[in-house]
Amino acid sequence: MEQRTIAFIGAGNMACSIIVGLLQSGYKASRITAVNRTSERSAIFRDIHGINANENVMEGARNAEVVVLGVKPQSMEDLLASMKNIDWSRKLVISIAAGISVSRLSEMAQATLNLIRVMPNMPALVGEGMSGLYAPDSVSNQDRVFSTQLLEAVGEVCWVTNEEEINGIIATAGSAPAYFFLFMEAMQIEAERQGFDKHTARMLVQQSALGAAKMVVANPDIELATLRNQVTSEGGSTAQALNVFNKNQLSETIAEAMQAAARRAEEMESLF
Ligand SMILES: NC(=O)c1ccc[n+]([C@@H]2O[C@H](COP(=O)([O-])OP(=O)(O)OC[C@H]3O[C@@H](n4cnc5c(N)ncnc54)[C@H](OP(=O)(O)O)[C@@H]3O)[C@@H](O)[C@H]2O)c1
Structure with missing residues (x-):
């Protein structure tokens, strides 16, 4: 892929x-800079990940062709205000923040950003x-292709x-690892209660999750539903669990949880 x-x-x-995934997929370390406020975090990026790192936002962003905005949504306005002297006109900006729209980000930057969320x-x-x-x-096909390849380097x-x-993506994928972690956590706790030691309980759960996902x-x-039926014999133990x-209305609970996540993402758009 293009090494901007x-x-x-x-x-x-x-x-x-994303940085670790990119490095593992062969993106050149010399093309990546990480900017945080603390020198401790910079040291980790330099020493462990071998990329450029500093605590100066302007210095980090000035020479970059692509700027990824990775701060918490509540920090975005201050961050973009501190970057008001950046010439955004030739940059691709990628925001990974939940709950801040393209138009709001441009407003915060006081510039028309060439932006992909x-x-x-x-x-x-x-x-x-x-x-x-x-x-x-307004975003060019070349920038769309680049950002597709960038994220494809770390998944789908x-x-x-x-x-x-x-907001639907947030509810369905952004927040989803936490749903699956919670499900596995509950299974591990019960496996331990049924007598397995912690290590074995975790292995039983994680390998089953991995196998099912594969x-x-x-x-x-x-x-x-067909896959589920294939592993559920009538009158058997799996059927009892299901x-x-x-x-207890698991499907309804999941729907309610995902709706709450989407609603919260929507609400956040009015907060920041
Ligand atoms: N976590 C997820 O699963 C997930 C999923 C999808 C999207 N997101 C989005 O990703 C964004 C970051 O979330 P996160 O969980 O990665 O948060 P995080 O771990 O708190 O990361 C934010 C980073 O920004 C740095 N920072 C804050 N203000 C800064 C500033 N003014 N200048 C430079 N660096 C600054 C912080 O480091 P210092 O304190 O050292 O400055 C920190 O390392 C959020 O907008 C969130 O919506 C997160």
């Missing part, structure tokens, strides 16, 4: 996952991310045509 110079402004958990998720760290992307019509990508759909990916033409999930 990229500055990650605010390289915390999420941006770091990306909603990544944490498994980018292991090359298995899922990112949703949105760009206004999905473009949306309306900006509001980003089966889903390997069988794109088989409906998820009865309990249904009795």
Whole structure:
């Protein structure tokens, strides 16, 4: 892929996952800069990841062809205000922040940004991310291709045509690792309660989750309900477990949780 110079402004958990994924996929370390406020974090990027790092936003962004905005949504306005002397006209800007629209980001920067919104998720760290992307019509095809390739280096990508759909991406993929972690956490706790030691309980759960996910990916033409039926014998133990999930309205709970996530993402748009 094209090796543009990229500055990650605010390289915390999420941006770091993308950086590590990019490096693992062969992106040149010399083309990546991480900017944070603390020298401790810069040292980690320099010493462990071997990329450029500093605490000076202007210096980090000035020479970069691509600026990735990776701070928390509540820090974005101050960050962009501090960057008001940047010449944005020749840069591609990628925002990974939840809940801040393209027009709001340009307003904060007091400039018309050439901007793509990306909603990544944490498994980018292991090359298995899922990112949703949105760009206004003004963004060139070349920039769309570059950002697609950038995020494909750390997983799968999905473009949306309306900006509001980003909130659905947040509910379905951005927040999703936490849903699965919670499910596995609950299973591990119960496995331990049933007598397994911590290590064994975790292995039983994580390998089952991995195996199930791999089966889903390997069988794109088989409906998820069919896969579920294939492992559920009538009157068997799996059927008993699923009865309990249904009795406790697991599907409805999941729907309610995802709606709450999407609603919160929408609400955040009025906060920042
Ligand atoms: N976490 C997720 O799963 C996830 C998923 C999708 C999208 N996102 C989005 O990703 C963004 C970051 O989330 P996160 O979880 O990665 O947060 P995080 O770990 O707190 O990272 C934010 C980073 O920004 C740095 N920072 C804050 N203000 C700064 C400034 N003015 N100049 C330079 N660096 C600054 C912080 O480091 P210092 O304190 O050293 O400055 C920190 O490393 C959010 O907007 C969120 O919506 C997160």
